[in-house]
Amino acid sequence: MPKKTLWIALLVLLPLVLAGGLYFLTQETYQPYGTRLLNPRPVDTLDFTLTAHDGSRKSLRDFEGKVVLIFFGFVNCPDVCPTTLLELSKVYKALTPAEQQRVQVLLITVDPERDTLQKLASYVTFFDKSFIGLTGSPEEIAAVAKKYGVFYQKSGVKSPTEYNVDHTATVFALDPKGSLRLIYGSGRAAETERVVRDVRWLLRG
Template sequence: MPRRVIWITLIAGLPLLLAIAAFFLSRDTYQPYGTRLLNIRPVEANQFTLTAHDGSSKSLTDFQGKVVLIFFGFVNCPDVCPTTLLELSKVYKALTPAEQAQVQVLLISVDPERDTLEKLRDYVTFFSPSFLGLTGSPEQIAEVAKKYGVFYQKSAIKSPTEYNVDHTATVFALDPKGQLRLVYGNGKAAETERVVRDVRWLLR
């Protein structure tokens, strides 16, 4: 093959080679602590509209541009809920003020019959004034929980107002584009520094 043809071939293929090199150099090699979804690409989180503890209507799209950490729980929870919210408050406090402004923690009540707006407000703001409690009708909560694969049911029922609620204890992490990226099983949020690194990765 003539030398000139070889040079022309190399020059013509240069943009492709540069594009391939840029792709491999730009790939994010970070390995998150939270569990990635099995999907190859991030998926848009399931949308919902519920009532916040301040009485306003909140949709997931209202938090676009922020990392959103979602946990399903209830005010009278004896152990898992307060522990998880305490863990998330430690993560939140470990962030800089600028980062905190880009992070929202949501508690979605799985006990809408007892969790009034006032109770939700007092509960979630005890852990952080920035945390939001969300509730709705039993039908609305059931629909949102189903979308996220969250199980819950009443147990140890003593009366219509005295019972426990067994529920999935998972924290869902959404990126600023509203894509569901990571999940944390029960107790995993206790690793504050590792979750903080995940949050910063999602903010990038």
């Protein structure tokens, strides 16, 4: 190959090589704010089918192609649940409209006896109209909670309708393939900018 042609080829290829290397380094060296699972849980081990607040049946696979943020809570929760949903709404609103189309926040109730579809609808859409509340039979909820390692139980029971529910206050972040990649402990989602960076990292993946 003539020397001139070789130099032209190098000049053409060099930006592509550098861009590819930069992308690789960005993907490999990024340190998420959320706790990163060394062995991401695949969608097969996490999938579920529950009833959305609009009455439709939803499974995890329905959100393929989106980053899904899941939180287990309940409508009558006095503090942790509304705080966490507010934190997630700030994260969602900090994204661009195009990014928002690829992100879904889900609240799975741990109080299916009291959280009717109407109550769930009013509750989750207060934080953002795109948020979805999910419920099911007590058995269905227990099965889903087990998959995610979520603990919950009634406490301070005064009557069949007056009680609190102690529960795991973790946010689960799943990538567009449905794999569980990151988790955020109670209060961690309050770092809006850092969680937004994590979400964008998951979207790129």
